[in-house]
Amino acid sequence: MSTPGVEGTETASSATDDLSVNSFAGDVWVNFKRWNLKAVRNPFVLVVSLVQPVIFLVLFTEVFGNVAGRAVEGALGPGVTYESYLVPAIAVQVSLAAAVTSGVGLVNDVENGMFEKVLVSPMNRTAVFIGKTAAELFRIAVQIAIILGLGVVLGAEVQTGLAGALGIVGVGVLFSLWFVAFSNSLAVITRDQESTIIGGNLLQFPLLFLSSAFLPLGALPNWIQTFARVNPVTYGVDAARSLMLDRDVMTVSVIETETFGGTLDGVVPGVAVLAGLGLLLGGVAVVLLSRATSADVR
Amino acid sequence: MSGRSERTTPSDGGEAAIDVEGLELVYGDGTRAVDGVDMRVPRGEFFGFLGPNGAGKTTTIKVLATLLSPTDGEVRVNGFDVRTAARKVRASIGYMPQETSVDEELTARENIRFACESYGVPRGEHADRVADLLDLVDLADVADKRAEEFSGGMKKRLDAATALVHRPPLVFLDEPTTGLDPKARNRLWDYFERINDRGTTIFLTTQYLEEADQLCDRLSVILDGEIVAEGSPAELKRRVDGEILDVQVEGGETERERAATVAREFPAFGDVTVSVDDEGVSVTAETARKHGTDLLVALRDDGITVTGFDVRAPTLDDVFLAITGEELSADPDADSEMHETEGVVG
Known part of the structure; x- marks a missing residue:
């Protein structure tokens, strides 16, 4: 066999002092790019995690619009359409659905050996996971923006304008953190694709329906109200909805506040709860991941 | 080689x-x-x-x-x-x-x-x-x-x-x-x-x-x-002394074991190692080449039908057999090491 065009790889470096490694940011960027490329290569995942929320958005507004609209008007007063009420909930649903795929990507990497390949490279391991997560958050932001656009087409109004719309995307991304962390923890524990998908999906609907996502809490049975008060979805949806409707609609009275005045009173507590939850579950995921990447013998 | x-x-x-x-x-x-x-x-x-x-x-x-x-x-x-x-x-x-x-x-x-x-x-x-x-x-x-x-x-x-x-x-x-x-x-x-x-x-x-x-x-x-x-x-x-005579015999395990006994007791070989495999016997001896045909005759006299034979230099397989007492599995589907996955887990 001939050796065509191998001049560039002619000799292995005999010394080891010219070895180069990336900076931390460089490692983050390399992995951010890889996972974005994979997302583009695999549009099926992008579409699937959008399809269900879109179906919900269209069907709920069309089928329940009249009935639910009355409940919404009862709770929030006239002038609030069900479309505007629902879009923030769908944004959170997108966030949940997309976050499930984060752990699936990790399991995939473990299964096809890329996980080990990355571990044996000189890349900083924290940077590797930050890059991957950043790519997923970026994707979630794009998907929420798509949902907002679709909602506007269907008649929803973002009362706070473009800044508010960006805020809703931000809340959605922040919301996804705890579920991304949860999904990756599942991935590390189960190391199995099906379990990771099922584990994530199983929680999705109970979380969505047992919250303020689809109807004002007052219109729901007591036991649901009780659960909804500790459900992260309620905090995410209410924060996003406050931005959507430009008023404080945070339904959880425990953290009712009037410190900031107006809309922010509905946004800040939700953001604070989600940030805390993200940190907590993120911490768990980091511990699990660092155990998974450790060379310590088990 | x-x-x-x-x-x-x-x-x-x-x-x-x-x-x-x-x-x-x-x-x-x-x-x-x-x-x-x-x-x-x-x-x-x-x-x-x-x-x-x-x-x-x-x-x-x-x-x-x-x-x-x-x-x-x-x-x-x-x-x-x-x-x-x-x-x-x-x-x-x-x-x-x-x-x-x-x-x-x-x-x-x-x-x-x-x-x-x-x-x-x-x-x-x-x-x-x-x-x-x-x-x-x-x-x-x-x-x-x-x-x-x-x-x-x-x-x-x-x-x-x-x-x-x-x-x-x-x-x-x-x-x-x-x-x-x-x-x-x-x-x-x-x-x-x-x-x-x-x-x-x-x-x-x-x-x-x-x-x-x-x-x-x-x-x-x-x-x-x-x-x-x-x-x-x-x-x-070189750690395997001598050469190797592989003999394939007709019949089942009984015939192969009988062939092995004949080879072990064959006086011309002196110091000999005999192993039985799926097709017959493998004889390692310094004089395997010189006296190989004599063994074939002795096998025939014992009523064993020889279907094939080959005298060859030792391969690393023979070395491995000599060192470890077991044949190296070359089954591509054979399991990898027990702890392979745990290695990734860390």
């Missing part, structure tokens, strides 16, 4: 590529996977690490590649301690794991480019290195096809290319040809020889003795976590 076994290894002017003293690795369940291994691999050597499944090959390679931390012992790779300078070790080695590891959603080109980026290859050199490596492993024609469309052999070649982007002075190949057809295997061998010829030290684990014989300058045989033999393929083969 061996293409490279007599080649002299480069004189070792400075630090060895691999320097291991008293390596021990004990898993959490108490399994002593590696038990007091010493080894030194000079730079530029094509070194083979042989052993049956579960002997400790993959565990050792994972320690050398910093995926597992040694329980005890001193391990230096390219002069760096695997415990305290793991990142430097990683930057200075290429590693091709037992399981093919390519991102199937990406193209061949993208896989190699990601490897370039992972190892901090200067951006300006990416295009050239990617093109060179694609040529080297003969994947230039399919560079922009996704790896999921590739055959097993093509994926292995791509995997090997990604292990070389940073021109590492030392490359680990963990059973690189397991599961490949002979043609794909030969192609990879050719490729490994090319990179070794450029001065790259190669650490190869394999279950295929033919592979080790063909490629390696020097071999170590590991069994139950301990090194049981070392030397060039030729030296190891």
Whole structure:
């Protein structure tokens, strides 16, 4: 066999002092790019995690619009359409659905050996996971923006304008953190694709329906109200909805506040709860991941 | 028989590529996977690490590649301690794991480019290195096809290319040809020889003795976590005294056992080793060639029908049998080492 065009790889470096490694940011960027490329290569995942929320958005507004609209008007007063009420909930649903795929990507990497390949490279391991997560958050932001656009087409109004719309995307991304962390923890524990998908999906609907996502809490049975008060979805949806409707609609009275005045009173507590939850579950995921990447013998 | 076994290894002017003293690795369940291994691999050597499944090959390679931390012992790779300078070790080695590891959603080109980026290859050199490596492993024609469309052999070649982007002075190949057809295997061998010829030290684990014989300058045989033999393929083969007469006989186990008894008691052979296999018997003796036909006659006189025979020089398989008392499994589907997955878990 001939050796065509191998001049560039002619000799292995005999010394080891010219070895180069990336900076931390460089490692983050390399992995951010890889996972974005994979997302583009695999549009099926992008579409699937959008399809269900879109179906919900269209069907709920069309089928329940009249009935639910009355409940919404009862709770929030006239002038609030069900479309505007629902879009923030769908944004959170997108966030949940997309976050499930984060752990699936990790399991995939473990299964096809890329996980080990990355571990044996000189890349900083924290940077590797930050890059991957950043790519997923970026994707979630794009998907929420798509949902907002679709909602506007269907008649929803973002009362706070473009800044508010960006805020809703931000809340959605922040919301996804705890579920991304949860999904990756599942991935590390189960190391199995099906379990990771099922584990994530199983929680999705109970979380969505047992919250303020689809109807004002007052219109729901007591036991649901009780659960909804500790459900992260309620905090995410209410924060996003406050931005959507430009008023404080945070339904959880425990953290009712009037410190900031107006809309922010509905946004800040939700953001604070989600940030805390993200940190907590993120911490768990980091511990699990660092155990998974450790060379310590088990 | 061996293409490279007599080649002299480069004189070792400075630090060895691999320097291991008293390596021990004990898993959490108490399994002593590696038990007091010493080894030194000079730079530029094509070194083979042989052993049956579960002997400790993959565990050792994972320690050398910093995926597992040694329980005890001193391990230096390219002069760096695997415990305290793991990142430097990683930057200075290429590693091709037992399981093919390519991102199937990406193209061949993208896989190699990601490897370039992972190892901090200067951006300006990416295009050239990617093109060179694609040529080297003969994947230039399919560079922009996704790896999921590739055959097993093509994926292995791509995997090997990604292990070389940073021109590492030392490359680990963990059973690189397991599961490949002979043609794909030969192609990879050719490729490994090319990179070794450029001065790259190669650490190869394999279950295929033919592979080790063909490629390696020097071999170590590991069994139950301990090194049981070392030397060039030729030296190891000299450890088996005499020649080997394989005789195939008609009938079942009874006939084969009877043939073995005849061979063992055959006076002309003197010191003889006889093993029974699926087809007949294998006789190792110094005078196997000289008195082989006499044994065939004796077998016929005993009422055993001989269907075939062959006198040959010992292969590494015979060496292995002599050293370990067991045949080296060459089943491509054979399980990898018990603790392989745990190695990833950490």
